[in-house]
Amino acid sequence: MEFDVHLLRQDRCAVVRVRGEIDVLSRERFEEAMMEALEAGGPMVVDMRxxxxxxxxxxxxxxxANRRALARGTAMALVALPPRIRRVFRITAVDEFIPIYDTLREAVSALPSTTSS
Structure with missing residues (x-):
């Protein structure tokens, strides 16, 4: 599956919707989309379904990206990780400091609507 990434605005946050393989070849486009979402302000959700x-x-x-979000006083979450990818996030303990939700609706409702000052 070819890599693709889109930045959307949904409810109270920016959504980075990713498709395909996130690897050394796609990393730069992926990072750029997340940085653009953070620069827009407010919370960010990365949809990895x-x-x-x-x-x-x-x-x-x-x-x-999570470090940059925290430095800006905003929140980041991941949503809909496929089981094999979720396992990697659990093994590396990333799931202990970046919240992971099953649905976009759950993620959006759990995130604050504004950045802190």
Whole structure:
């Protein structure tokens, strides 16, 4: 599956919708989309329901984006991780500091609507 990423605005947050493989070849586009979402302000949700693979560069991009979100005083969450990818996030303990939700609705309702000052 070819990599694709879209930035959408939904309810109270920016949604980065990802499809395909997040790897060394797609990492830059993935990071750019997440940074654009953070620059728009407010919380960010990364929708990974159509992600088929995520290597260490993708994992690192997500961790870096979370650090940047925290530095900006905003929240980040992941949603709809396929089981194999969710397992990697559990093994690496990323799920202990980045919230993961089953649905976009759950993620949006759990995130604050404004950035903190």
């Amino acid at each position: 159509e992600v088929t693979f995520c290597d260490s560069t993708g994992l690192n991009a997500i961790v870096t």
